[in-house]
Amino acid sequence: MKRTILSLLVLCAMFSLSAQDKVIRKVLETGRTDNQTMAHADFLSNRIGGRPIGSHNLQDAEAWAAGTFRSWGLEVITQEVGEIGVGFSRGQWTGRLLGAENMQLHFVTPSYTAGTRGPQRGHVLIEPRSRAEFERIKGALKGAWVLIDGDSRGFAIDRTARGDSLRAAAIAANEEIEKENREIRSWNRSHEAEQKPLKEYDSTPALFYREMVQAGALGFIQSAAVPLQALYDRAGCYDLTMETLPEACDIKLDAHQYDLIRQMVRERRDIQLEFDIRNHFFEGPVKYHNVIGVLRGSKYPDEYVILGGHLDSYDIAGGAVDDGNGVSVTMEAARLLATSGAKPKRSIMFCLWTGEEYGLLGSKYFVESGLVPLEKISNYFNRDGGPLAAVGVTVPPAMYDDFVEAGKSLLEYSEDFPFTVSMREGEPRPRPSRAGGSDHAHFAMNGVPTISFNEADIKGYDFNYREIWHTESDHYGQLIPEYMEHSSVVSAVIAYGIANLPHLLSREGLYKE
Numbered sequence: 297m298k299r300t301i302l303s304l305l306v307l308c309a310m311f312s313l314s315a316q317d318k319v320i321r322k323v324l325e326t327g328r329t330d331n332q333t334m335a336h337a338d339f340l341s342n343r344i345g346g347r348p349i350g351s352h353n354l355q356d357a358e359a360w361a362a363g364t365f366r367s368w369g370l371e372v373i374t375q376e377v378g379e380i381g382v383g384f385s386r387g388q389w390t391g392r393l394l395g396a397e398n399m400q401l402h403f404v405t406p407s408y409t410a411g412t413r414g415p416q417r418g419h420v421l422i423e424p425r426s427r428a429e430f431e432r433i434k435g436a437l438k439g440a441w442v443l444i445d446g447d448s449r450g451f452a453i454d455r456t457a458r459g460d461s462l463r464a465a466a467i468a469a470n471e472e473i474e475k476e477n478r479e480i481r482s483w484n485r486s487h488e489a490e491q492k493p494l495k496e497y498d499s500t501p502a503l504f505y506r507e508m509v510q511a512g513a514l515g516f517i518q519s520a521a522v523p524l525q526a527l528y529d530r531a532g533c534y535d536l537t538m539e540t541l542p543e544a545c546d547i548k549l550d551a552h553q554y555d556l557i558r559q560m561v562r563e564r565r566d567i568q569l570e571f572d573i574r575n576h577f578f579e580g581p582v583k584y585h586n587v588i589g590v591l592r593g594s595k596y597p598d599e600y601v602i603l604g605g606h607l608d609s610y611d612i613a614g615g616a617v618d619d620g621n622g623v624s625v626t627m628e629a630a631r632l633l634a635t636s637g638a639k640p641k642r643s644i645m646f647c648l649w650t651g652e653e654y655g656l657l658g659s660k661y662f663v664e665s666g667l668v669p670l671e672k673i674s675n676y677f678n679r680d681g682g683p684l685a686a687v688g689v690t691v692p693p694a695m696y697d698d699f700v701e702a703g704k705s706l707l708e709y710s711e712d713f714p715f716t717v718s719m720r721e722g723e724p725r726p727r728p729s730r731a732g733g734s735d736h737a738h739f740a741m742n743g744v745p746t747i748s749f750n751e752a753d754i755k756g757y758d759f760n761y762r763e764i765w766h767t768e769s770d771h772y773g774q775l776i777p778e779y780m781e782h783s784s785v786v787s788a789v790i791a792y793g794i795a796n797l798p799h800l801l802s803r804e805g806l807y808k809e
Contacts, residue, residue, distance in 0.1 A: 319636045320792070324789070327782075327785035333624050333625060334780065334781070336623070337616060337620050337780070340624065341614030342772050346386070346613060346615045347608050347609045348608060349608055350384050351386075351611065355582070358374070358607065361648050370646070371591075373588040373590060374585045375586040376584075377584055377586055378661075379581040379582060379584070381535075382408075382580045383577065383582040384407050384408050385577075386574070386612075387411075387575070387576060389405065389571070389572065390571070390572045391569065391571040391573075392570050394417070395565060395567035403520075403571075405546055405573055406450065406452040406529060407611055408452065408532075408542075410515070416514055416572070419567075420561050421440045421441070425470050426467070426471060426474050430508075434511050437508055437511035437512055441571075443516075443517050446501040446518060447520070448520040448521075449525065450548070451527045451530050452531070452546050453501055453502050455505070455532050455542060458531065459505075460506065463505060466503055509544045514544065514545060514571075515544045516544060516547065517554065518554075519548075519555070521551055522551065523767040524550065525548070526767075526768070586648065587607065589645070590643055590645050591633055591638060595641040595642075596641055596642045598643070599643065600642060600674065601644050601673075601677075602668075602676045602677065603677045603791055604649055604677070604678055605621070605648065605678070606619045606622065606623070606648070606652030606658065607619075607650055608652055608653055608654070608658075610766055613767070614771045615770060616770055616774060617682065617774050618765060619680045620775075621780060622680045625780055629646065630644075640792055640796055641797075642796070647659075649735050652734065652735055656734070656735055663738040663739060670739075674794050674795070674797075675747050676744055676745070677787065678736040679787070680734040682751065682753075684776070685778075685779040685782050685783060686783040687715060687751065687752050688750040689717055689718070689747055689750060690718040691718070692720050693805060694804040696717065698801055698802075699790075699794075702790050702797070703717055703790055705789055706786060713754060724805050724808045727807035727808070727809065745803060749783070749790075
């Protein structure tokens with residue numbers, strides 16, 4: 297009888313291994329012949345587009361992702377992470393310089409900032425930096441576009457009480473300089489001395505913001521490096537109501553054009569600027585959600601392997617790389633496994649986070665929600681960077697054998713992108729105490745393994761993440777299909793292998809406690 301039971305157990309184990317091998321073969325075959333990674337990326341970045349919190353586009357992306365997961369037979373969980381009081385949608389924007397030298401303007405505006413009321417044309421002024429300068433030009437502010445100091449980093453001008461306080465302090469500092477200069481001018485009747493220049497305040501641009509808006513300024517123009525970067529009204533978007541919407545435009549202009557226009561103004565050239573900016577607001581509240589596809593485990597359904605990327609993005613481009621890349625790879629890994637008949641021992645979660653760009657909101661919510669016991673997570677794989685090829689992992693010694701086992705089927709999968717498992721050398725790093733970077737952060741802060749794939753530009757496409765990060769260049773054409781398609785296969789195979797181990801990954805030596 298014991299011998300019969302043992303034989304049955306051996307047969308069951310052999311059948312299980314055979315079924316796993318069949319799934320892996322199917323994943324590898326489908327990944328090579330019918331890879332849909334770029335179809336997901338195309339739909340997300342070209343058909344839907346940029347996806348800030350509170351936008352119709354993000355709502356559409358959530359619905360599309362949830363419906364797509366369901367169409368593959370996955371269980372779908374949506375988590376309501378939060379809401380914002382007013383929604384924002386972006387339309388087209390154009391601008392031009394009018395005068396002896398006509399020129400199309402290259403500019404952007406942050407999300408949750410004002411648009412124009414149709415095409416609006418006006419003269420150009422340089423912002424005042426002292427009370428005396430303001431009083432001198434205040435009559436000319438009505439209908440003017442105002443060039444303000446500082447170099448834009450993409451965020452909107454701070455319109456909150458805190459911003460007003462910072463500006464008041466800056467104005468007071470310049471008033472002191474003006475007082476010293478008056479004394480110098482008086483002393484200069486009999487001596488020569490150089491007057492002190494008024495300060496530019498990069499962190500508090502548009503010093504007389506409130507007064508200039510009240511005087512009728514159309515908007516404010518700030519110099520910005522190319523490629524242009526535009527984020528959102530970080531300081532004030534959550535406090536907006538339909539009664540307190542911004543009135544004046546917040547324009548980030550190509551630095552080369554900004555310098556030219558500023559010089560023209562100094563030369564008192566007869567020029568005007570015309571902008572047509574279709575930034576739209578709509579009544580909220582607008583909720584935003586995590587969208588999670590689940591391939592439920594057959595033996596240990598309450599233990600998890602998790603893959604993820606963030607669904608939200610900025611909206612001056614399509615959000616293709618940041619993070620349509622991560623979403624597309626995560627979704628294709630889900631499709632490859634779901635359509636291969638995979639029945640992993642542990643549950644595999646495919647998490648599309650919301651609000652990463654607004655402060656890791658979705659992943660933080662997930663970690664704190666208790667939906668999944670954190671000690672039951674074998675690993676969280678995050679993808680939020682360039683569209684590069686996943687070519688290996690570097691792991692603590694206690695995980696090495698398990699990752700070798702999980703990745704063995706990849707050894708001969710691709711000659712172009714050989715997959716390697718490396719053992720980490722040296723002492724482990726301390727567990728992080730502060731969030732930052734991307735959606736792995738709150739997992740790591742709570743001791744969850746967040747081993748990520750080593751990624752490389754093996755074929756030399758000269759991809760530079762900084763050139764697209766939060767800029768107008770973050771569009772579909774920046775993606776590298778062969779790298780992303782390969783990464784989808786790697787993600788599926790490794791996640792499935794880790795889910796089928798006889799145990800959770802060891803956390804020994806993961807962090808220096």
